[in-house]
Amino acid sequence: DAGVTQSPTHLIKTRGQHVTLRCSPISGHKSVSWYQQVLGQGPQFIFQYYEKEERGRGNFPDRFSARQFPNYSSELNVNALLLGDSALYLCASSSGQGGYGYTFGSGTRLTVV
Amino acid sequence: GQSLEQPSEVTAVEGAIVQINCTYQTSGFYGLSWYQQHDGGAPTFLSYNALDGLEETGRFSSFLSRSDSYGYLLLQELQMKDSASYFCAVRDGQAGTALIFGKGTTLSVSS
Numbered sequence: 001d002a003g004v005t006q007s008p009t010h011l012i013k014t015r016g017q018h019v020t021l022r023c024s025p026i027s028g029h030k031s032v033s034w035y036q037q038v039l040g041q042g043p044q045f046i047f048q049y050y051e052k053e054e055r056g057r058g059n060f061p062d063r064f065s066a067r068q069f070p071n072y073s074s075e076l077n078v079n080a081l082l083l084g085d086s087a088l089y090l091c092a093s094s095s096g097q098g099g100y101g102y103t104f105g106s107g108t109r110l111t112v113v
Numbered sequence: 114g115q116s117l118e119q120p121s122e123v124t125a126v127e128g129a130i131v132q133i134n135c136t137y138q139t140s141g142f143y144g145l146s147w148y149q150q151h152d153g154g155a156p157t158f159l160s161y162n163a164l165d166g167l168e169e170t171g172r173f174s175s176f177l178s179r180s181d182s183y184g185y186l187l188l189q190e191l192q193m194k195d196s197a198s199y200f201c202a203v204r205d206g207q208a209g210t211a212l213i214f215g216k217g218t219t220l221s222v223s224s
Contacts, residue, residue, distance in 0.1 A: 004155075033211060042117075042200050042214030043156065056211045088153055100146045100161040100204070102212070106154055 002027070004093050004105035012111045013081050021076040021108045025093030031055075032074040033102065034066055035090040043090055049074055078110075086112045115139045117201050117215035124221045125191050133186045133218045135201035143204035145177050145184045146212065151197045159186070159199075188220070196222045 005024040013019050025032050031050040035043035048056035049068035063079045072093075078085055088109050092102035117137045125131040137145065144163035148156040162168055162177035162184060174187040188195055198219050202212040 031210075035212075037153075039153075040216075042202075042217050043212075045205060045211040045213065048211050056205070058211065090156070100144055100212075101158050103158070104148075104155040109153075 004091055004103050006089075006091050006105035006108050008108055009106070010109045010111075012113060015081055015083060015112055017081050017112075018077065018079050019081060019110060021078075021089050021091075021110070023074045023076070023091030023093075023105060025072050025074070025091075026095075026103055029093035029095050029103075030072055031094045032068055032072065033092045033094075034074070034076045035092065035104075036060075037088040037090055037107070039087075046076065081112045083112050086110060115203070115205060115213050117203065117213065119199075119201055119215040119218045121216065122219045122221070124223065127191055127193060127222060127224050129191050130187065130189050131191060131220065133188075133199050133201075133220070135184050135186075135215060137182050137184070137201070137203050137215075139182075139203050139206070139213075141206035142179060142182075143206065143210075145175070146202045147173075147175055147186045148200045148202060148214075149197050150200065150217070156200065191222045193222050193224065196220055 033048040034046040037043040045058040047066040088107040090107045091105045119135045147159040150156045160175040177184040198217040202214045205211045
């Protein structure tokens with residue numbers, strides 16, 4: 001069985017640009033969460049979606065948005081990129097609304113220059 | 114606010130036992146989880162404690178004391194492949210079932 005799939009794996013963008021990151025959860029998993037991990041820190045929660053509805057939002061500016069599609073895949077969008085947005089963006093899926101035991105993808109390494 | 118504290122680095126030799134501590138402060142408690150991450154790869158779920166006591170999974174064990182807001186991850190018979198970052202995490206009761214992670218403990222295992 002395929003795990004959590006994220007694309008692209010690496011991305012370089014210029015300040016002010018927009019980026020879209022994609023995530024496909026484990027088959028059958030209805031919950032997708034997004035995390036940002038800056039080098040040397042733990043993952044920081046951005047969004048959670050369950051059954052295509054937003055179920056949680058972390059302390060991130062409105063430049064960050066996300067959505068979940070009918071097939072439970074998800075997109076994370078970041079507008080007006082800043083240098084500080086450079087990080088590893090992780091997607092995690094779970095079968096229910098969970099609370100533990102998430103399966104993470106390998107992430108998208110975003111570099112803003 | 115909600116926060117977790119864990120040591121930044123731990124070193125040990127192959128075959129040894131190491132304990133990684135985690136203290137937490139939360140507004141509502143829904144259990145303590147542990148994740149392993151190799152070199153910026155995918156965090157991997159290791160264990161979860163909702164109740165006080167010890168949970169054992171092979172060479173790894175995790176302990177929780179809710180009265181002390183404290184837990185630890187115990188790694189036995191250390192192997193070189195155990196060199197990684199280890200994160201404790203609690204559920205953010207104010208944001209669905211999102212997790213709040215500690216800053217992580219980097220474990221270096223030498224021969």
